[in-house]
Amino acid sequence: MTQSAAQQGNGPLPRQIPYIIANEACERFSFYGMRNILTPFLISTLLLFIPLADRPSEAKHVFHTFVIGVYFFPLLGGWLADRFFGKYNTVFWFSLIYCAGHACLAVFEKNLEGFYLGLALIAFGSGGIKPLVASFVGDQFDQTNKNRAKVVFDAFYWSINFGSFFASLLMPIFLRDYGGAVAFGIPGILMFVATFVLWLGRKKYVHVPPAAPNPNSFMNVAKTALLSTAPGKSRVGLHFAVIGVIGALGSLAMTPKWGFVIAACTALVLLLAFGGIGTSMQLERARGKHSDEGVDGVRAVLRIFIVFALVTPFWSLFDQKASTWIVQANDMTHPTYELLGWSFSFVPAQMQALNPLLVMLLIPFNNLALLPILRAIGIEPTALRRMGAGIFFSALSWVVIGTIQVVMDGGTPVSMAWQILPYALLTFGEVLVSATGLEFAYSQAPSSMKGAIMSLWYLAVTVGNLWVLILNSSVKNEAVSAYIASTGFSVMAFQMYFFAAFAGLAAAIFAWYATRYRMVDNYRPEPDPNLCYGTTTAPQTSTPKPA
Template identity: 75%
Template sequence: MANATHEAGSGPLPRQIPYIIANEGAERFSFYGMRNILTPFLISTLLLFIPLEDRTGEAKHVFHTFVIGVYFFPLLGGFLADRYFGKYNTIFWLSLVYVAGHACLAIFEDNLTGFYFGLFLIALGAGGIKPLVSAFVGDQFDQTNKKRAKVVYDAFYWIINFGSFFASLLMPLFLKNYGPSVAFGIPGLLMALATLIFWLGNKKYVHVPPAPPSPDSLTRVARTALLAKKPGQGRPGLVVAAMGAAGAVVSLLMSFSWGFVIAACTALVLLLAFGGIGTAMQLERARGHHPDEAVEGVRAVLRILVVFALVTPFWSLFDQKASTWIVQANAMTSPVLNLLGWEFQILPAQMQAVNPALVMLLIPFNNLVIYPLLRKGGVEPTALRRMTAGIVFSAVSWLVIGWIQVSMDAGTPMSILWQLAPYALLTMGEVLVSATGLEFAYSQAPASMKGSIMSFWTLAVTVGNLWVLIVNASVKNDAVLGHIGDTGLSVIAFQMFFFAAFAMVTALLFGLYARRYKMVDNYRAQPAVA
């Protein structure tokens, strides 16, 4: 019976999982604790030297630039873990950098350079460990207990939102009542605790060693494919890749007018997109130079990257709940609520607590109610179907938030509680896209690319926030403002409906691609040994 259970993938849960889950809960409290008060702090305190009419736009720019950094540095963390130090060591040492960043925020509350340096350290630390912790969870499983992985990934995502909920609820109060030193210092203490918990489980973890340099790595297979000549044929893939490289150079040269962050991120996107397309066009030319397994591994990665690229618009919508939605909430009325005799007034930044609270409810609700009902109806809620539906939910949430903005622009006073509806829709989208994406990314990644693939998953968030910066920069153009004015909508309302349409189109493309995608199983074959 035990062997049958193991063969079915339903073996026992690894005993080291609680350390990783507890670490994640404390780390996420620290991250969301500082992130959710960042925009209000910038507007009310740090950016007072900027004219009032420009302050909100600059705060949004700083916020999304920070988020871009958080989700860019996973590339560095994934590379260091996969090639040199392994996941555990990379997570531990970057966690200490993370703690130092929190300390800078608390110490340099009124110093622009010191505060921004703290944001850089947090982006480096949080970003560097982000893909590795979720990949480290997957390393604790093998074929004997792989079915437990979905439950653990759901628990992993649940604890993320448990930490986020209390951070979103409490940190705005600490900022208002005790000031930024305390409000930014508490998340730092939580990050130190998270690092300690992670260290305590060291002896129990499964440590998958970093892969040695391989002559058949993804980059070497791609290079061979692009450079290989075929008698009587040109190299169209190389031409496409060269176009991407040329576009990247042009993008970097535009740094002075676009800003470095937009220019650098656009350059990276062009290199990855055109390089990937070019490699796919000539991939078969790598056969004979590299083993078939390596060539098929690159093909698998390229197919995964298409999925990740199509998810980027979701993140452009999701992350604006901590910027655009807060700006809208600042202009809304906030009623005094009475809960069991305790009267309180909701602060705009506290509305973000709705998101993690709903996540903690929706994950078990979907698993226990929605998915079983779909299966009974003959519809299997596969990972890609869930993600398609999630993008649609996010688009609908922005239609609702746009309607709220139009009503406000018409002079109708709107209660902050109206935001509950779009928060509910966006959160359902998050559960279907983000929680599912963690499992999908790990299961589809070739063994030697686990950390790097998880890094590309987080890079999708960077690109999503890049779209936000590009749209925000474009509405500063007089011609664009003129076209928006012709619609009769305010700039912020127009942007809301634009992002909703952006997501709807992407959902259609995602659904079409999902029908052609063939799932694979890349969990380890041998039992885990701690």
Template identity: 75%
Template sequence: MANATHEAGNGPLPRQIPFIIANEAAERFSFYGMRNILTPFLISTLLLFVPLEDRTSEAKHVFHTFVIGAYFTPLLGGFLADRFFGKYNTIFWLSLLYVAGHACLAIFEDNLKGFYFGLFLIALGAGGIKPLVSAFVGDQFDQTNKNRAKVVYDAFYWCINFGSFFASLLMPLLLKNYGPSVAFGIPGLLMGFAVLIFWLGNRKYVHVPPAPPNPDSLTRVARTALLTKVPGQGRPGLVVFVAGLALAAVSLVMSYSWGFVIGACTALVLVLASWSIGTSMQLERARGHHPDEAVEGVRSVLRILIVFALVTPFWSLFDQKASTWIVQANAMTSPVINLLGWEFQVLPAQMQALNPLLVMLLIPFNNFAIFPLLRAIGIEPTALRRMTAGIALSGAAWLVIGWIQVSMDAGTPMSILWQLAPYALLTMGEVLVSATGLEFAYSQAPASMKGSIMSFWTLAVTVGNLWVLIVNSSVKNDAVLSHIGSTGLSVIAFQMFFFAGFALLTALAFGLYALRYKMVDNYRVEMDAGCHGTIPKEPAKV
């Protein structure tokens, strides 16, 4: 019976999982505790030297630049872990930089350069470890208990939001009543606690070693595909890649007028897109030079990257709840709420506590009610179907938030409680996209690319925030402003409906691509007790 359970992938949960989940809950408290008060702190304190009419826009720019940094550095973390130090060591040492960043925010509350340096360290630490912790969770499973991984990823995501919920409630109060040094210092203490918990579990973890130099790696197979000549044929894929490099160079030059962050991130997107397209056009030319398994592995990665690219509009909507939605809430009325004799008034930044609270409710509700109901009527809620629905729900949330803004622009006083509906829709979208994406990214990644693929997943967040910066910059153009004026909408309302349409169109494209995508199973095989390595397994169709 036990063997049948193991063969079915329903073996027991690894005993080391609680250490990783507890670490992640404390780390996410520290991150979201800092992030959720960043915009209001910038507007009310640090950016007072900026003219009042430009302060909100500058605060949004700083916030989304920070988010871009936090979700760009996973590329570095994934590379260091996969090639040199392994996941555990990379997570541990980058976490110490993370703690130092929090200390800078608390110490340099009135020093712009010191505060920004703290944001840089947090972006480096939080971003560097983000994909690795998720991949490290997956490393603790094998073929005998792989079906438990979805439950643990959901629990993992639930605990992340448990920490985020209390951070969203408490940090705005601490900022208001005790000042920024305390409000930014407490997340630093929680991050130190997270590092301690992670270290205590060290002897219990499965440590998958870094991949050795591989002559059939992703980059080498791609290089062979792009450079190999075929008699009588050109190299159209190479032409596409070179054109992408040229456009990336133009983007860097234009960064003098666009801004460095927009120019550099746009250049990165152009390089990745042209490399992916070019490689896919000529991938068959790598056969014979590299094993078929390596060529098919690259094909699998390229297909995964298309999924990630289609998720980027979701992140452009989701991350604005901590900037655009707070700005809207600042202009709304906040009623006094009486709860069991305790009266309180909700602060705009505290509305973000709805997001993790709803996540904690929706994850078990989906698993125990919605998904079984769908299966009962013959609809299997696969990962890609869930993600398609999630992107569409995020678009619906922005239709509602746009309607609220139109009502406010017309002079109708709106209670902050009106934001409950869009928060509910956006959070349902998050549960279906983000929690599912962690599981999808790990299961689809070839064994030697786990950390790097998870890094590309987080890079999707960077690109999503890039869209926000581009749209915010474009509305400063006179021609664009003239067009918006002709619609009868305010600039902020127009942007809200633009992002809603962006997400809904993407959901359609995502759903169509999902119909053609073939899932694979890249969980490692069972290892002997105490083994600290991994045995590669050829992907199986599922």
């Protein structure tokens, strides 16, 4: 490596990266292999005790509840890694729990309680490692090779979709032809392989040790800001935080009516929203009692929260391709195709294979063609601009899918092939939002909170699926159903247009906020001799870092 290349951030690619990429490809095969057949399996096999007309709605509820769990537990995984065990150890042990969950799905394919236990273990295990693998990738870079990080993050995301493509294409066939035990067992085997590959590279990784207890941590600074007084000033920020607590308690009190998942997630949203607003209003009161770096770090995190909140409508739309879009595809015509004398037709769940296939095509297209063209004509495709455009394209995809539903509701048979267009639009939006979001979340996170910030990035997915559960429950209300009927749309078409409008509004607000967001660079400054290389022993302590 030449000195000039290192100074410019173009140093060599870390040799341990292939282990992480291979681990991610196998793990994503296992996750999407079971996730993408979950809705059809529930409808066709596990929920037979429910009336046929109610099965799609119940299957959607189970599916999105599972996804909420998957993206809630990153809070736990990020905290454990940041404070106690480090990223590698946390990922390895949660992966073993993940494997146990897959085993339960295969063994208890016809036992409701056992199957739901498997889903819970997968949500716990998958969620626990989810925020850490991407940030573990980032830990392998420093200022000498940071420009390679974007290529690796794209390769990381490409590997996710490589595994997802084959899982989406094959698992619906295995489910149809061999049943749930085989269809859920194969992803379990791939998860074991993923864990083994991660273990093989253990002596090559850069291990950033967890931060020691930090008096300038996010929670300590926020607590000081909220509780501090200032001469001649009221504590409006504290009042906002208290409103959030009261609202959260009120939400939990609605558990019998709303269900625990909706009530608990809504309570969490209220605590984060009002607590964050209150902290930002009084944050300067913590200056002097905490380091300037700590206070500025909290301000940076609060600004990141806003970006994450505005991304939640995207996840509402994206995750329904594995539920609402499959339900729609079940009611479409399934044409037969001829290839080299072989006739075949697609199972509805196989349409999801379009998503990872298009991702693998769009990532190199964007990097080699679209983004250079935009730069050539004077438009810099910054991370926030890409993410805002991605939310807009996701909204457009739901305008198309809703229009298809209106045509179907009118009695016109529609081929499943018509879903290709909305899949293409949604996938283009995904590449702009999700792949970019991984890079954005890592680069903007203060050094001692990278695991936690990545957890909050994934928490945005939980909130996105919360919106789906809320709307799905709302349409069961008689007043809401009557209003939808008065519009002339079916319930499904109305929901599709509603989510399109929801994401469109979020895209507009995101574009406005992006013009006011100041980007920072939080990659490690240079190779650090205090970091652990090639060891999996107990985590070291380190000098407290500002949060």
